[in-house]
Amino acid sequence: MSKRIDVSDLNVYYGDFLAVEGVTMAVEARSVTAFIGPSGCGKSTFIRTLNRLHEVVPGTRVEGKVLLDGQDLYGPAVDPVVVRRQIGMVFQRPNPFPTMSLRDNVLAGIKLNNSRMRKSEADDVVERSLRGANLWNEAKDRLDTPGSGLSGGQQQRLCIARAIAVEPDVLLMDEPCSALDPISTLAIEDLIAELKENYTIVIVTHNMQQAARVSDRTAFFNIAGTGQPGKLIEMDDTTKIFTNPGEKATEDYVSGRFG
Numbered sequence: 001m002s003k004r005i006d007v008s009d010l011n012v013y014y015g016d017f018l019a020v021e022g023v024t025m026a027v028e029a030r031s032v033t034a035f036i037g038p039s040g041c042g043k044s045t046f047i048r049t050l051n052r053l054h055e056v057v058p059g060t061r062v063e064g065k066v067l068l069d070g071q072d073l074y075g076p077a078v079d080p081v082v083v084r085r086q087i088g089m090v091f092q093r094p095n096p097f098p099t100m101s102l103r104d105n106v107l108a109g110i111k112l113n114n115s116r117m118r119k120s121e122a123d124d125v126v127e128r129s130l131r132g133a134n135l136w137n138e139a140k141d142r143l144d145t146p147g148s149g150l151s152g153g154q155q156q157r158l159c160i161a162r163a164i165a166v167e168p169d170v171l172l173m174d175e176p177c178s179a180l181d182p183i184s185t186l187a188i189e190d191l192i193a194e195l196k197e198n199y200t201i202v203i204v205t206h207n208m209q210q211a212a213r214v215s216d217r218t219a220f221f222n223i224a225g226t227g228q229p230g231k232l233i234e235m236d237d238t239t240k241i242f243t244n245p246g247e248k249a250t251e252d253y254v255s256g257r258f259g
Contacts, residue, residue, distance in 0.1 A: 002200050003069040003086075003169040004029045005050060010064035011229075012045055012054065020046050021229035023064075025219060027170075032192060032201045034211035034238065037221035037253065042230025043204045046221070047172050050202065051087035052080040068169065085113060087170040088163035093179045094155035096147030096162070103143040105158055106130065109166040125165055132198075133161035134191050153184025157191065164199070171195065173203040177210065189214050208254055212242050220250045 005027040012020040020042035027033045035043040048054040049062050052073065066073045073083050088109075096105045106126045110117070117125070126143065130136040135157040142149070147158055156176060163171060173192075177185040192201060192214050205211050211218055219235040234247045245251045252258055 002029045002198055005170065005200065005202075006065075006067040006070075007050075008065040008067075010046070010049060010062060010066065012042070012049055013059075013061050013063075014057070015059040018229045020049075021231050023232045025232060025235050027200060027202060028217065029200050030196055030198070031216040032196050032203060032214050034215035034218045035202065035204045035221060036206070036208065036211050036218060037230070037233075038223065038258070039206075040230070041221040041223040043221050044174050045230070047174055047202060047204055048089075050170070050172060051084050051089060053084065053089060055080060081113075085109075085166050086168055087172060088166065088168040090156070090159050090163055090171065090173045090176050092175040094152055094159055096150070096155050096158050098146060098148035100147055101144045102130075102139050102147055102150075102158060105147045106161050106165050109162055113166065129161040129165040130158075132164050132195070133157040134187070134194070135161055151184070153180050153187055156180060156184070156188060160188075160191065160195075164195075168199070170200040170202070173201065175204050175206065178206065185210070208242075208256075212238060218242070220245075220247075220253060222249055222253070 007023055007025050010023040011018060023046060035047060037043055050066060054060045068086060097108060103126050106129050107122055127136060130139050135154060138154060147155060150158060177188050195201060215238045217235065218238045218241040220233045220241065221230050222233045223230045234245060234250045241250060242254050
């Protein structure tokens with residue numbers, strides 16, 4: 001598990017509209033990379049291209065390359081379903097399947113992939129995934145109860161358990177704490193620090209303090225104006241981005257002058 005992503009000259013289009021232009025970056029294995037920038041600058045659009053999830057929106061297309069340990073994820077013979085198994089996604093709002101039990105939520109991705117396993121194997125996957133999401137102790141006595149019965153922070157950790165159950169190489173997180181209270185946010189941040197030992201993690205966040213706390217490297221995206229494409233302005237070690245950025249626009253954003 002845990003692989004490197006290399007992106008080269010990536011453009012993202014919605015129909016004829018160029019939404020994100022010319023992104024080139026490397027996301028290191030077993031690290032946390034944060035995407036920051038003002039609303040509308042293409043962060044969420046771009047992160048979805050890393051596992052081809054943008055393709056669920058009609059008319060969306062990309063130009064350029066995304067490589068996972070050298071494998072072209074947009075190669076003609078590559079199945080997007082396989083890509084999404086390798087590169088999992090956790091969304092802004094917790095989205096457990098409300099009528100499913102905690103157990104079935106964790107196993108949902110495996111069942112969607114038509115993987116069959118014995119009950120003992122399934123039990124092992126459920127425990128491993130919930131432990132990995134730091135939810136086992138809170139959930140082990142209620143595995144047959146609906147996922148909707150958990151708190152917001154617990155639901156988000158359940159979604160993380162569901163994502164890691166299929167053993168991906170990369171975890172993408174699109175503002176995973178924006179709907180959570182401060183205590184739940186801290187729990188997710190602590191979990192991210194643990195998960196990076198086994199996974200490559202990319203997180204979109206509007207919270208500058210969160211980016212500074214959880215990430216090893218930070219990428220700053222910006223937009224020149226309404227109707228203009230989002231662009232990667234600067235990417236570097238997080239400490240440098242927040243203390244000595246190379247671009248004035250980055251300094252203005254992280255210091256709160258705009259955004």
